[in-house]
Amino acid sequence: MAVAPRRIGAETSAPRAIIVEATRQLIAEEGYSAVSTRRVAARAGLKPSLIHYYFPTTDDLLVEVTRIGAEESDRMIEDALASEDPLRALWQFFVDTSRTAISLEFMALATRRDAVRQYMGEHSEMMRARQVEILRRILGDRIDRLEGFDPAGLTLVLAGIGRAIVMEEALGVKTGHAEAMKIVETWLDKLAPDQS
Amino acid sequence: MAVAPRRIGAETSAPRAIIVEATRQLIAEEGYSAVSTRRVAARAGLKPSLIHYYFPTTDDLLVEVTRIGAEESDRMIEDALASEDPLRALWQFFVDTSRTAISLEFMALATRRDAVRQYMGEHSEMMRARQVEILRRILGDRIDRLEGFDPAGLTLVLAGIGRAIVMEEALGVKTGHAEAMKIVETWLDKLAPDQS
Amino acid sequence: MAVAPRRIGAETSAPRAIIVEATRQLIAEEGYSAVSTRRVAARAGLKPSLIHYYFPTTDDLLVEVTRIGAEESDRMIEDALASEDPLRALWQFFVDTSRTAISLEFMALATRRDAVRQYMGEHSEMMRARQVEILRRILGDRIDRLEGFDPAGLTLVLAGIGRAIVMEEALGVKTGHAEAMKIVETWLDKLAPDQS
């Protein structure tokens, strides 16, 4: 866990966890711009000063929340990759509305905060590599059933389509969603393990 | 255009256009959260009060910038659809870094501002429908060369993949980009008009 | 009518009357602090600049509205004094909720605006004298039926009690209202003309 060396409060201290969770909720419900010392304190039921005691700057807090969120995503992706039909499970993860919505917030946040961007970049690269590694092993030659496809391209393609669907749903856009999902299903069927 | 009847100042008035352009630049360079009376005024070289004279609320300004940006996108998409290889041109548009980056900002903005979200939703739906209409006519039976594909799904798939590539590039992520582009190129080749 | 010599728009011009009426409504509904160039213009359906064209300063407008309101009160008081039972009619006027509420606004306004205070003072003094003159003539010796009473004191007493009742009603206070009205009725009965 040795990630942030200059952390002050003990990593397992209750207030610290409460603050991080309150911030996560705030971002999920009102967007990253709603994150402020006061708002977080109010939601956590703690004094504003305590937020700064645990997280000297707002950036520190945002990076930590990003890190915790990323770790949760990691676990979900690992679970997906370890399931019976890893590719289909991965796709389910990519179109999971609640997860993707907050992950888009983190992405928007990354464009504003250098510290967050750097963490997100490194972590995304790492997770992409991890997915590719697993998929390459699991899919093996089956990937050739889709002309021009490669595991690395496939993960990006699925992630991009999933995110687009979730993003557009939030805007009320519907045209093309069912059709896009059908296209993806065609691929998943072709690559499914039981398809001998 | 007959959009905002209570608009102050002619649509072509110099300060109005200057304000909108300054705001667009600000969003492109520093994100939508950088938009504030002072920042816009400073960049536009105008007095802060004048911003509110033309745009009573920040929402009014943001909606206008969104509208102007959407109109520019419309023109680019129409140009793409009217070109020799419409699908490839559309794809070029979707991976155009400068355009997509700011469009992602508008999307993030939409999650925070009701007025922007509504406009974005309606406009996106409209443009999606327009693309589908044109592609359906242009591609005709050629769409069957790609198993499971349909024009409506195709536009979403291309847009999603394009956006993902641009977004990840901003984070410094590279794995899978070349491979994803190769997958798309395979489709574009198959659907290209000259491939009789 | 020769009241304000430096008036610009013709006194009978339509916009002028519309502005004054809009301001009166604004004061009645939202209090004098709601009076501003913009708010008045919005309610009158006119351009903000036009308000300043007719009333160079906000004070000019407020004094005019005060004047018009006072003139209306004058007419109502004159009607009361000319009626069959002038004293009872006067009392009815003093407890008329809608009239008294706005008159209290004018009073609050008077404490803030010198021009309004001066006008209000002079006008109140004049109307008090007018009421005393009429009551003295009408009541004659009947005033002696109330020990220690005098027409001048009587008008102030009735006005004060009426205003207190209206003011307190606005606050939701009820205790003593019915009893106070009963006290006043005792006086009115004693002084009534038909009581030979």
Next chain:
Amino acid sequence: MAVAPRRIGAETSAPRAIIVEATRQLIAEEGYSAVSTRRVAARAGLKPSLIHYYFPTTDDLLVEVTRIGAEESDRMIEDALASEDPLRALWQFFVDTSRTAISLEFMALATRRDAVRQYMGEHSEMMRARQVEILRRILGDRIDRLEGFDPAGLTLVLAGIGRAIVMEEALGVKTGHAEAMKIVETWLDKLAPDQS
């Protein structure tokens, strides 16, 4: 006192008391509309930000000043009711220019601020009831010396006449004041305890 649980700073903290007192003076001298962060800070000799540290919203400050002012009135009324000639002492309180002037300001304030109106309404009702209770006990049957009078009506009548006199004095109106005071004196004489 246990009124505002979320109050920042001890009730006796120096800056807090200074702010409240500065606000009270401001209201007394220039009216409630003169109350603003800047004005209060300037008069209190404190930084504007500190005002909002102690009173997050202007309403919070106004309600507090109203509450403090009401408490002072309470004490004065209790003193009056405990004196030798309670009714005369009460009347002295009602025509005390400095007290009544600011109390009229609070009343005007109540029409604009919901929080103040509610507090004022509840408090006025309570104090009226308190006065009635004491007067009923003290006056006993003597109240019958005034035809049609009742303790509840009497307090309202005295308060209304007193307020009217103070209010009109501020406008420079004089007619009827001496006469009205004479009427009240007649009542006070009749109800005085020593008149056996």
Next chain:
DNA sequence: AATGAATGAGATTTCATTCAT
């Protein structure tokens, strides 16, 4: 007779951060 443009001032509120205890 009317109006659009412009602007300096100020109101209200929120914020991140520092510091002393």
Next chain:
DNA sequence: CATGAATGAAATCTCATTCAT
């Protein structure tokens, strides 16, 4: 380990008024 106090900066918005046309 925690917190109350304090503050400079800025965000959003409203306002009265002036001026040129």
